Every structure is written in structure tokens, then in C-alpha cells.
Amino acid sequence: MMIRTMIVDDQVMVRAGLRMLLDEEPDIDVVAEAGNGIEAVAQAARCRPDVLLMDIRMPELDGLEATRRILAADADARVLILTTFNHDDHVYEALRAGASGFVLKDQPPEQLIAAVRIVAAGDALLSPAVTRSVIAHFTQNRGELPPSAIETLTAREMDVFRLIAAGLSNAEIGRQLFISDTTVKTHVTRLLQKLEVRDRAQAIVMAYRCNVFEL
Missing domain, CATH: 1.10.10.10 (Winged helix-like DNA-binding domain superfamily/Winged helix DNA-binding domain)
Structure with missing residues (x-):
């Protein structure tokens, strides 16, 4: 089964790096990109991705509100938050918004790929450190x-x-x-x-x- 994936980040180089990484996987298809939350909502409605890699801090509409809107329109979508901090206060707001997990931007590539597959399979991805922080x-x-x-x-x-x-x-x-x-x-x-x-x-x-x- 092909995992339809969307990358949402306001940094072009980050999106390019993630696309290059994911495109090498035979079961992952990057169907769209977005540079801000407004674009993300529109692209998600058009492309219906299975998994969205979502940055939080973006112009025009942040990743938290974009997550809320996307999941309100498509309950089957899964959002993985891209973050640089595993104790960031935004983590808790993202969980409230419906995010299924978190990926640290400095994680090894194989962990990012595994995270996409885990969330696509319907599971949640919370590292022990994030879980303890949430608790x-x-x-x-x-x-x-x-x-x-x-x-x-x-x-x-x-x-x-x-x-x-x-x-x-x-x-x-x-x-x-x-x-x-x-x-x-x-x-x-x-x-x-x-x-x-x-x-x-x-x-x-x-x-x-x-x-x-x-x-």
C-alpha cells in the first residue's frame, strides 16, 4: 500500500530534503508540499494525503491551526509534527489539535521514515521523552x-x-x-x-x- 504523504514547512530547503529522503522509499509517495498553513489546508483538501509532516511555526497560519482544520475536514488523515524541541509547549497544543505524533528534525533519516509508516498504519508516535513531558x-x-x-x-x-x-x-x-x-x-x-x-x-x-x- 502506497502512503500518500504531504510535507508542510516554510523552509524550502527543509521541504526539499524531506522530499528527497521520502521519495527514495518504494511505499511512500510525496503528493504535495506547502510553505504555510493556508496552503497546507488547501493542498490537503485537494490531494487527501494519508500522512502530513507538519511544521508548527509558519507564516499566515501556523501548523496548529492548520492541523485542526485539516483533521476537521478529513478524520482519516494523520499529522506528524515536525519540531526541534521535544519539550516545546506547542507539543501539548498539537496533541489537543489531533496530531498523532512528533518527529524531531534532527532525528536520523531512518527514524523519520519509520515514523511515517507507524502513523500511516494507524498508530501514534510518542517517544518516551515526549510521553513523560506530556504526562x-x-x-x-x-x-x-x-x-x-x-x-x-x-x-x-x-x-x-x-x-x-x-x-x-x-x-x-x-x-x-x-x-x-x-x-x-x-x-x-x-x-x-x-x-x-x-x-x-x-x-x-x-x-x-x-x-x-x-x-
Whole structure:
């Protein structure tokens, strides 16, 4: 399956470098580029990319608002935020806007390529450092009431939810709960559906904004 990808960054050289890198991959097709948020919204509506690599700081319309608009129009799109800081306050706003993960601009090329594939597959991409930062931020900014859907989760799904909120991977969750990776994936899929969140990133945000767990 070809992954239709779009690059959004106000620096021409950054876009050119990312396109050169991604175009070498047989399963990734760069279908569009944009230099600001307004262009990104228009191009996303026209090209319907699967994954968008989105810079945050751009003229005319920043990446946060562009992400909100793009995802409001296309719920199936996935946004990977391009950033130079893994503790940037914009990270939290991007999660609220619906971003599925973050890519540091100084990461090795193979990690960027892997990130595109991970997000295209429907998973979220939060490094342990980013997850810890998100947890710390939302722990200090709690207050929303948890959704009633929390009550529909089974005991096992709550166990999985707790470990997702703690930043554990599927393999780590499986070892903690003594269940297979396949079983973990099934529980994750079901709890995300019940909570009506896009992916793990949004589940983590919900857990800490709503004070679901005391971790």
C-alpha cells in the first residue's frame, strides 16, 4: 500500500530534503508540499494525503491551526509534527489539535521514515521523552471531567489504558499483563473505539486532562 504523504514547512530547503529522503522509499509517495498553513489546508483538501509532516511555526497560519482544520475536514488523515524541541509547549497544543505524533528534525533519516509508516498504519508516535513531558504537563493542568465512555471499559481494558497512559509500548504492556501482543492490540483497538479517540496520543491526553489515573 502506497502512503500518500504531504510535507508542510516554510523552509524550502527543509521541504526539499524531506522530499528527497521520502521519495527514495518504494511505499511512500510525496503528493504535495506547502510553505504555510493556508496552503497546507488547501493542498490537503485537494490531494487527501494519508500522512502530513507538519511544521508548527509558519507564516499566515501556523501548523496548529492548520492541523485542526485539516483533521476537521478529513478524520482519516494523520499529522506528524515536525519540531526541534521535544519539550516545546506547542507539543501539548498539537496533541489537543489531533496530531498523532512528533518527529524531531534532527532525528536520523531512518527514524523519520519509520515514523511515517507507524502513523500511516494507524498508530501514534510518542517517544518516551515526549510521553513523560506530556504526562507532566497535563498532570499540572487537569480539571476536565472524564467522559462517560470510561465506564464502558472492561477491567482489562482499564489495565491497558493505565499502561498506555504511563507511556508503555504494546510489547511492554503484554509483559506487564502476561498477555500476547495480539491480545494487547485487540484491547487497545477496542478501548480507543469506546473512548472515541483517534489513537494512543489522544488517549494519553484524555487520561491526564481528565485525571483518570493517579500515576
